[in-house]
Amino acid sequence: MGQPLKYSELCMVLIVITAMGIWGFSCSSDTSSSTPEMYTLTISVVPEEAGSVTPAEGQFEEGERVEVVAKNNKDWVFSKWSGDQSGSLPETLVIMDSDKNLVANFEEGVTDIDGNGYETVIIGDQEWMAQNLRTSRYANGDEIPNVTNQQEWDNLTTGAWSYYDNDEIHNNLHGKLYNWYAVDDPRNICPDGWHVSTDKDWIEMEMFLGMPEEEAYSFQGFRGEDENVGGKIKAINIWHQPNEGATNETGFSALPSGLRDLNGFVTFGETSWIWLQDEIDDPYTEDVDINPMYRASLYIYNWFWRSVWNTEEGLSKATGMSVRCVRD
Structure with missing residues (x-):
C-alpha cells in the first residue's frame, strides 16, 4: 500500500461525466507562496564619532524600500554616501534587491543650535x-x-x-x-x-x-x-x-x-x-x-x-x- 499523500501534494481533481463515461480530469499541486528572499543592509559611519544612521542595519525582504537617514554629531557635517549608494543629501532611499553596504561619510564643520x-x-x-x-x-x-x-x-x-x-x-x-x-x-x-x-x-x-x-x-x-x-x-x-x-x-x-x-x-x-x-x-x-x-x-x-x-x-x-x- 502506498504512502499517504502529504497535504502539499494533494491535487484538485475535476471530473467531467458524459454519456461515454469519465471524459477527463486535471490535477494541480498546491500553489502556496514560498518564503520571500531576505537581504542584509550593513551601514558604517566614517569617522565613527561623527554621527549616526537610522536604521543602523538589518535584514529586509527582497524589493523592500528602506529610507535611511544620516545624522551628524556636534561640529560635524554629513558629506556623502559611498559603498552601494551615492549622493550628498543625508536622506537616501535604498531598494533591497541584494545585500547592501552603505558608508555615511562626515567632515568637520560647524553646528547650529538645532544641530544642523x-x-x-x-x-x-x-x-x-x-x-x-x-x-x-x-x-x-x-x-x-x-x-x-x-x-x-x-x-x-x-x-x-x-x-x-x-x-x-x-x-x-x-x-x-x-x-x-x-x-x-x-x-x-x-x-x-x-x-x-x-x-x-x-x-x-x-x-x-x-x-x-x-x-x-x-x-x-x-x-x-x-x-x-x-x-x-x-x-x-x-x-x-x-x-x-x-x-x-x-x-x-x-x-x-x-x-x-x-x-x-x-x-x-x-x-x-x-x-x-x-x-x-x-x-x-x-x-x-x-x-x-x-x-x-x-x-x-x-x-x-x-x-x-x-x-x-x-x-x-x-x-x-x-x-x-x-x-x-
Missing part, C-alpha cells in the same frame, strides 16, 4: 559657511517663528522664517528664508562664534577674488564682472542655465534659493538673495532712512549685486532671503 551641520570654506583670511542657514532658533535657544500665511508674513515687524513655497523639501539644500528682523535680532541667528555676513566681509572676499579695491568700495551694482567674482562663488548644476561664469572654485556654493516678498515666492532657480547685517543710507536716492543691505546674483550674469533694500520704494523688511554666516 554646515560645511565651511576658507576664502583668504575668512571662514564662511558653504551652505545657507537652516536654523529655526536664535543662538540662545529662543524660537524663530515659522510663518506660512502670506498676509501675516507681509505685516511682520519681528523675526520669522519660512521654507521656499512653504515646502520643507527645500530645507536641506537651500536652507530657510529669513526676514530682516530675524537677521537684525541681537540674539543672533548664526551659531555662537559666527555672525551674519556684513558688507565688509563681502568686500574682503571680493577683493581676494580679484576685484580692484576702487570697484569693491564703489556702489555700482554690477561688480567683479571682468574678474568673474560672481562665477567663482556660484554653485554648479543647480542654477537655471546658462548660470553664467559659474566655476565655484572657492567652494562657497551660492544657491538660487529665491525670495519671499509681498507677492509671495519668486525667482527660485534664477536668483540668489542674501541679507547682510548692515543698514545704510541708500546712495541712489535722496531719502535719509536707514535701510538694510543685501547681495544678489542672477543666473544670466557672473557678478554679485551690492545694493540696499529700500523700504521707501515699497520694499519690505519682511522680505525673506537666505543668510550666510562668517566666523568671528
Whole structure:
C-alpha cells in the first residue's frame, strides 16, 4: 500500500461525466507562496564619532524600500554616501534587491543650535559657511517663528522664517528664508562664534577674488564682472542655465534659493538673495532712512549685486532671503 499523500501534494481533481463515461480530469499541486528572499543592509559611519544612521542595519525582504537617514554629531557635517549608494543629501532611499553596504561619510564643520551641520570654506583670511542657514532658533535657544500665511508674513515687524513655497523639501539644500528682523535680532541667528555676513566681509572676499579695491568700495551694482567674482562663488548644476561664469572654485556654493516678498515666492532657480547685517543710507536716492543691505546674483550674469533694500520704494523688511554666516 502506498504512502499517504502529504497535504502539499494533494491535487484538485475535476471530473467531467458524459454519456461515454469519465471524459477527463486535471490535477494541480498546491500553489502556496514560498518564503520571500531576505537581504542584509550593513551601514558604517566614517569617522565613527561623527554621527549616526537610522536604521543602523538589518535584514529586509527582497524589493523592500528602506529610507535611511544620516545624522551628524556636534561640529560635524554629513558629506556623502559611498559603498552601494551615492549622493550628498543625508536622506537616501535604498531598494533591497541584494545585500547592501552603505558608508555615511562626515567632515568637520560647524553646528547650529538645532544641530544642523554646515560645511565651511576658507576664502583668504575668512571662514564662511558653504551652505545657507537652516536654523529655526536664535543662538540662545529662543524660537524663530515659522510663518506660512502670506498676509501675516507681509505685516511682520519681528523675526520669522519660512521654507521656499512653504515646502520643507527645500530645507536641506537651500536652507530657510529669513526676514530682516530675524537677521537684525541681537540674539543672533548664526551659531555662537559666527555672525551674519556684513558688507565688509563681502568686500574682503571680493577683493581676494580679484576685484580692484576702487570697484569693491564703489556702489555700482554690477561688480567683479571682468574678474568673474560672481562665477567663482556660484554653485554648479543647480542654477537655471546658462548660470553664467559659474566655476565655484572657492567652494562657497551660492544657491538660487529665491525670495519671499509681498507677492509671495519668486525667482527660485534664477536668483540668489542674501541679507547682510548692515543698514545704510541708500546712495541712489535722496531719502535719509536707514535701510538694510543685501547681495544678489542672477543666473544670466557672473557678478554679485551690492545694493540696499529700500523700504521707501515699497520694499519690505519682511522680505525673506537666505543668510550666510562668517566666523568671528
